[in-house]
Amino acid sequence: MLDVWVAGAAMTRVGKRTERLQDLMAEAAHGALRAAGVEAPDAIVVAAMNPEEFLGDGNFASNAASHLGFAQAPALRVETATSSGAAAFYAGFGLVAAGLRRAVLVVGGEKMTHLDTPRVSELISRSIDPYERSYGATMPALAGLVTRALMANGVGARELAQVAVKNHANGLQNPQAHFRHAVTLDEVLESRMVADPLRLLHCCPISDGAAAVVLTARRAAVRVAGIGQGSDTLALRHRAALTSFKATQAAAREAFAMAGFGPERVDVAEIHDAFTPFELISLEDTGLVPPGKAGRATLDGETTLHGRLPVNPSGGLKARGHPLAATGLAQIVECVWQVTGRAEGRQTQARVALAHSIGGLATNNWVTLLTAA
Amino acid sequence: MIERIDASRCPACRTIVAPPASYCPHHPVAMEPVSLPGAGEIVSFTTLHSPPTGFKAPLHIALVELEGGARFVCHGAETRGLRIGSPVAIEAVGRVYYFSYLGVVDRARLFWRRAGHAGDRVNAIARSLAKRVWKG
Numbered sequence: 001m002l003d004v005w006v007a008g009a010a011m012t013r014v015g016k017r018t019e020r021l022q023d024l025m026a027e028a029a030h031g032a033l034r035a036a037g038v039e040a041p042d043a044i045v046v047a048a049m050n051p052e053e054f055l056g057d058g059n060f061a062s063n064a065a066s067h068l069g070f071a072q073a074p075a076l077r078v079e080t081a082t083s084s085g086a087a088a089f090y091a092g093f094g095l096v097a098a099g100l101r102r103a104v105l106v107v108g109g110e111k112m113t114h115l116d117t118p119r120v121s122e123l124i125s126r127s128i129d130p131y132e133r134s135y136g137a138t139m140p141a142l143a144g145l146v147t148r149a150l151m152a153n154g155v156g157a158r159e160l161a162q163v164a165v166k167n168h169a170n171g172l173q174n175p176q177a178h179f180r181h182a183v184t185l186d187e188v189l190e191s192r193m194v195a196d197p198l199r200l201l202h203c204c205p206i207s208d209g210a211a212a213v214v215l216t217a218r219r220a221a222v223r224v225a226g227i228g229q230g231s232d233t234l235a236l237r238h239r240a241a242l243t244s245f246k247a248t249q250a251a252a253r254e255a256f257a258m259a260g261f262g263p264e265r266v267d268v269a270e271i272h273d274a275f276t277p278f279e280l281i282s283l284e285d286t287g288l289v290p291p292g293k294a295g296r297a298t299l300d301g302e303t304t305l306h307g308r309l310p311v312n313p314s315g316g317l318k319a320r321g322h323p324l325a326a327t328g329l330a331q332i333v334e335c336v337w338q339v340t341g342r343a344e345g346r347q348t349q350a351r352v353a354l355a356h357s358i359g360g361l362a363t364n365n366w367v368t369l370l371t372a373a
Numbered sequence: 374m375i376e377r378i379d380a381s382r383c384p385a386c387r388t389i390v391a392p393p394a395s396y397c398p399h400h401p402v403a404m405e406p407v408s409l410p411g412a413g414e415i416v417s418f419t420t421l422h423s424p425p426t427g428f429k430a431p432l433h434i435a436l437v438e439l440e441g442g443a444r445f446v447c448h449g450a451e452t453r454g455l456r457i458g459s460p461v462a463i464e465a466v467g468r469v470y471y472f473s474y475l476g477v478v479d480r481a482r483l484f485w486r487r488a489g490h491a492g493d494r495v496n497a498i499a500r501s502l503a504k505r506v507w508k509g
Contacts, residue, residue, distance in 0.1 A: 118423070118425065118426060121425065122425055122426065125425065131392060131446065132446050135434055135446050135447065135448060135469075136421060136424045136425055136427075136428040136432050136434060136448075137434060137446065138421065138424075138425055140421070141419055141421050141432075141434055144419030144420075144421070145416075145417040145418070145419050145434070145436055146417070147419075148417045148418065148419060148457065149416070149417045149457065152417075152457045192422070193420070193422055194421075194422060194423070195419045195420065195421050195422070196419050196420045196452075197419075198419070233398045234398075235390075235398070236436070236446075237390075237391075237436060237443075237444040237445060237446050238388075238390055238398045238444070239444075242416070242417060242436075
């Protein structure tokens with residue numbers, strides 16, 4: 001297996017955008033190619049979760065490639081629900097590591113704020129098991145079930161709320177973030193109930209945006225040290241545990257085994273906090289924090305920008321925003337910026353970064369490890 | 374009356390799922406049909422305040438562990454006083470399953486069936502009473 005390097009990374013500002021998805025993808029892709037000093041990629045991997053329903057566009061690998069000005073480049077599309085961006089990164093990594101391609105453009109994006117919230121919620125919920133969906137289960141509903149079980153295990157309301165407070169504080173420093181305002185503990189604790197005991201300010205927003213990286217066999221500033229995928233049953237009712245995600249645990253094991261080091265070497269992490277309880281669960285599933293300690297560590301400030309292990313310096317899904325298929329790549333872009341000293345205003349002292357992405361209700365998850373060369 | 378719920382069991386790992394599935398989620402083998410009593414314990418529950426189109430707010434959804442092991446998703450009329458671990462009965466209203474608090478009679482009937490042979494029953498009743506007193 002060849003070493004794989006991230007030669008360039010770029011993303012759009014996340015939020016309510018009026019541009020077409022193809023134009024958002026072009027902004028990110030051309031930015032990443034410029035940063036990499038690569039004129040044209042050997043291949044393109046495109047991540048888009050559901051452009052068929054959100055936009056009415058299909059055959060999206062060719063659609064995006066043609067729009068980007070690379071109609072002749074071999075292009076394919078990867079989809080694993082909300083982790084599609086991480087999955088596309090994995091596919092691009094595989095192409096380069098196998099020696100099939102020398103320079104691969106990986107670009108992901110989603111455009112959905114032009115639809116009303118119930119419609120967006122319904123489309124996102126199609127990644128849930130059909131039987132559970134037939135009972136009205138949405139992503140927040142399943143996350144509500146997980147959150148109640150987590151709280152029964154001793155995780156407190158303040159611990160869940162503090163994740164949102166921290167990630168909003170980080171988003172304030174990130175010019176690409178969807179939300180650039182602070183929230184207080186009380187605001188989170190008093191926000192409207194969405195799916196008891198999950199509240200509105202525990203949840204990430206609906207966002208538009210795109211992100212891209214260029215992966216090369218040629219040495220560059222950032223190396224992909226490890227990457228792992230894990231999966232679990234589509235149905236939540238087919239799982240024995242609600243308060244940990246096997247898919248993350250398997251992905252982390254695989255990524256750390258490839259990297260040849262453990263979680264203690266990680267300096268900064270981007271964690272999939274679509275709902276704040278997921279940040280606590282995932283910190284433990286990845287081994288970054290010992291089991292049962294993530295809530296306490298968060299309240300103690302260990303995961304702030306200046307803490308022992310900064311988590312979601314970008315603001316996370318909570319504040320940077322969650323443009324579905326862009327998210328897994330946006331996390332990697334942030335990690336690249338962190339380990340190369342380009343995260344202006346929110347820079348941490350990091351040489352090793354971890355990105356963690358959840359697909360669906362943790363049915364198809366990724367952990368990616370990046371190191372400064 | 375306790376209803377029966379259609380389920381299926383994996384001949385390889387004995388995993389039971391409800392409603393029945395063609396294949397085990399963990400093995401590529403056909404599952405065998407089984408039926409489970411429509412009673413169990415609350416694993417978790419939530420209330421959706423803005424449910425999807427076609428559902429009325431507030432929408433109570435629960436995950437219930439049925440006797441026999443399978444976990445089951447159902448609706449409920451209310452969640453007041455409900456806790457993780459609460460015993461519930463599952464009933465079909467039309468084609469939709471609802472949980473409700475398990476009545477005393479139903480609990481006794483379930484207990485009776487679980488206790489098995491007459492000789493064991495007396496012991497089991499004594500154990501259960503002792504446990505209840507001890508727990509307060």
